[in-house]
Amino acid sequence: DAASVTRTREVVEKIERIALETEGVKHTVAIAGQSILLNANASNFGALYLMLDDFDNRTRPELSGDAIAAALQDRLAQEIPEAVVNIFAAPPVEGLGTAGGFKIILQDLGDNGLPRLQRIADRIVAAGQSDPHLQGVFSSFRADTPWLELIIDRTQAKDRGVSIDDIRTELESTIGPYYINDFNLFGRTWQVNVQAYYTYRQSIDDLKQLKIRNNQGDMVPLADFASMRFVSGPVFVMRYNMYPAAAIHADAGPDTSSGQAIEHLYQAAEEQLPQSMRTEWTELALLQLQTGNTAMWVFLLAVVLVFLVLAAQYESWSLPLAVILVVPMCLLCAITGVILARMDVNIFTQIGFLVLVGLACKNAILIVEYAKAQREAGKERKQATLAACQLRLRPIIMTSFAFILGVVPLMVSEGAGAEMRRTLGIAVFAGMLGVTLFGIFLTPVFYYVIQWFKDRRPVRLPDLDDDWRAVEHAVSHSNGQAHTVEYETAAVTTRQSS
The missing domain is CATH 1.20.1640.10 (Multidrug efflux transporter AcrB transmembrane domain)
Structure with missing residues (x-):
C-alpha cells in the first residue's frame, strides 16, 4: 500500500514482460497509477490489458482464454510477491462493468468506521475463497494506508494574509496535476495540466519549502503556518447509496453457473455481516437478479x-x-x-x-x-x-x-x-x-x-320441440297461401301443408 508511482511502474513493467513471454499473448497495454476495475487513481494501482493471439493460432486447449489466465495467475503469484495480481476477463456486456465476474457492495449503515468495514470485507473475501464454487474473490478496499496529513493553523494563515483557497491551489499545482484549460491542435483537444518536477516533491521538507503569495503580494513559506505528520487512512473513500462502502469482486468457479455463484457469495457475506451492515449487488449481477425467473x-x-x-x-x-x-x-x-x-x-x-x-x-x-x-x-x-x-x-x-x-x-x-x-x-x-x-x-x-x-362424451341431439315451433312460426307467416315446409331432424322428415 502507498507505493510510489515509480515503484508501481517497475512492477507493472515486470508483469508485462512475463505476460509477453506467455504463449498465446500477442500485445499488452500497461497503465501505472490507475485502476480500471475500481475507476480510481492511486500511486499503488496498476492495470494491464492483454490482447490474445488470433483464435486460429490458439486451437489447443491449453491456449484458451481461461487456460492462459489460470497459468499466468499462478506464475505471477510466484514471481511477483510484492504485488497482489488478479486477472479478469472482459465484461460479458459492454458498458456493464469494467471486467468479468460480478460485484457485491458492502455498506456500513451504522457508521462503524472504515477499519471495521475493512475487517468485515476481509472476512467475506476469506469465506468466498474457501468456497469451491467461487474463484478470484478479492477486495481492493484498504483503510490503513499511509497518509501525509497537513495541519493548517488558520489563525496564523489569516494573520499573514494567506487564504485557504490559495493554499489549496499551490498544493494542487505542485503535487498535481492541476488542470488549466484545453486547446485544439491537429484535430484533437488537449488538456493543459501543471505539476512540479518530481525532484521538488519527494519529501516533507520539499513541501515545507513551498511559498504562497499573500494578499500583499509577498511570498509566505508554508512551514510558517502549517505542520505535517504521517497518519493512516483509506486509499479512497467509496460511497454507495450515500453510505461508506467496500466493493468485493468474484467470479464463478468451475462447473458453476453465474446464478449459483451469486447465491454462494451472498450466503458467505450474510454469514459474516453484523446487524449494522448490509450488502447490495451492482452492475450485471444486479440486472440478473432483477430479471429473476x-x-x-x-x-x-x-x-x-x-x-x-x-x-x-x-x-x-x-x-x-x-x-x-x-x-x-x-x-x-x-x-x-x-x-x-x-x-x-x-x-x-x-x-x-x-x-x-x-x-x-x-x-x-x-x-x-x-x-x-x-x-x-x-x-x-x-x-x-x-x-x-x-x-x-x-x-x-x-x-x-x-x-x-x-x-x-x-x-x-x-x-x-x-x-x-x-x-x-x-x-x-x-x-x-x-x-x-x-x-x-x-x-x-x-x-x-x-x-x-x-x-x-354423450352427443346432444337437437330439441324436437324447438324444431316444431320453428315450423309453426313459418306456417303462421304464410298469409293463408299454400306452402310446403320440409324440415329434417336426425333421420326424421316432416311435411305439413296449409
Missing part, C-alpha cells in the same frame, strides 16, 4: 400461445393437448444433453428451449392433423391413428434428422464465441433427437387417448 414465464407464455393457435386451428380444446404433451419430453432430453456435456443452463440454452417448443409441435402436428382428417372421413379411431403414423413417419424422420444434422457444426464449433454456439447446439441437438425418437411413439398414444375421452 423471467425466462420461465416467457417459456410458459410461448407454450400457451402455441396451444391457443392450435385450438383456433382445430376448433377444439382437446386435440391441441395431443400436440403440447410432447413438449415436456423434448425439454427433458435437452436438459439431459446439457448436463451430460457438463454445461450450464444459460441464456443460449433457454433460447434453444423456445426453439424446441415449435420444432416439437411441428412433428406432432403432422400426425394429429392427418389423423383428424381421417377421423372426419369416417374411419375408426384406431385406424385413423395408424394411418397417420404410416403416412407421416417418413416426412417426420426426414425433416427432423435434416435439422439435427444441421446443428452438428454448432456443437463442434471453435473460435470466437464457440462456447455460446456449443451450448445452443447441444441443447437443440439433444432436444430434437429426443422428441424425434420418443415423439413418433408418444404422439399417436396422446391422440388416441384424448380422442377416446372425446368420443365417450
Whole structure:
C-alpha cells in the first residue's frame, strides 16, 4: 500500500514482460497509477490489458482464454510477491462493468468506521475463497494506508494574509496535476495540466519549502503556518447509496453457473455481516437478479400461445393437448444433453428451449392433423391413428434428422464465441433427437387417448320441440297461401301443408 508511482511502474513493467513471454499473448497495454476495475487513481494501482493471439493460432486447449489466465495467475503469484495480481476477463456486456465476474457492495449503515468495514470485507473475501464454487474473490478496499496529513493553523494563515483557497491551489499545482484549460491542435483537444518536477516533491521538507503569495503580494513559506505528520487512512473513500462502502469482486468457479455463484457469495457475506451492515449487488449481477425467473414465464407464455393457435386451428380444446404433451419430453432430453456435456443452463440454452417448443409441435402436428382428417372421413379411431403414423413417419424422420444434422457444426464449433454456439447446439441437438425418437411413439398414444375421452362424451341431439315451433312460426307467416315446409331432424322428415 502507498507505493510510489515509480515503484508501481517497475512492477507493472515486470508483469508485462512475463505476460509477453506467455504463449498465446500477442500485445499488452500497461497503465501505472490507475485502476480500471475500481475507476480510481492511486500511486499503488496498476492495470494491464492483454490482447490474445488470433483464435486460429490458439486451437489447443491449453491456449484458451481461461487456460492462459489460470497459468499466468499462478506464475505471477510466484514471481511477483510484492504485488497482489488478479486477472479478469472482459465484461460479458459492454458498458456493464469494467471486467468479468460480478460485484457485491458492502455498506456500513451504522457508521462503524472504515477499519471495521475493512475487517468485515476481509472476512467475506476469506469465506468466498474457501468456497469451491467461487474463484478470484478479492477486495481492493484498504483503510490503513499511509497518509501525509497537513495541519493548517488558520489563525496564523489569516494573520499573514494567506487564504485557504490559495493554499489549496499551490498544493494542487505542485503535487498535481492541476488542470488549466484545453486547446485544439491537429484535430484533437488537449488538456493543459501543471505539476512540479518530481525532484521538488519527494519529501516533507520539499513541501515545507513551498511559498504562497499573500494578499500583499509577498511570498509566505508554508512551514510558517502549517505542520505535517504521517497518519493512516483509506486509499479512497467509496460511497454507495450515500453510505461508506467496500466493493468485493468474484467470479464463478468451475462447473458453476453465474446464478449459483451469486447465491454462494451472498450466503458467505450474510454469514459474516453484523446487524449494522448490509450488502447490495451492482452492475450485471444486479440486472440478473432483477430479471429473476423471467425466462420461465416467457417459456410458459410461448407454450400457451402455441396451444391457443392450435385450438383456433382445430376448433377444439382437446386435440391441441395431443400436440403440447410432447413438449415436456423434448425439454427433458435437452436438459439431459446439457448436463451430460457438463454445461450450464444459460441464456443460449433457454433460447434453444423456445426453439424446441415449435420444432416439437411441428412433428406432432403432422400426425394429429392427418389423423383428424381421417377421423372426419369416417374411419375408426384406431385406424385413423395408424394411418397417420404410416403416412407421416417418413416426412417426420426426414425433416427432423435434416435439422439435427444441421446443428452438428454448432456443437463442434471453435473460435470466437464457440462456447455460446456449443451450448445452443447441444441443447437443440439433444432436444430434437429426443422428441424425434420418443415423439413418433408418444404422439399417436396422446391422440388416441384424448380422442377416446372425446368420443365417450354423450352427443346432444337437437330439441324436437324447438324444431316444431320453428315450423309453426313459418306456417303462421304464410298469409293463408299454400306452402310446403320440409324440415329434417336426425333421420326424421316432416311435411305439413296449409
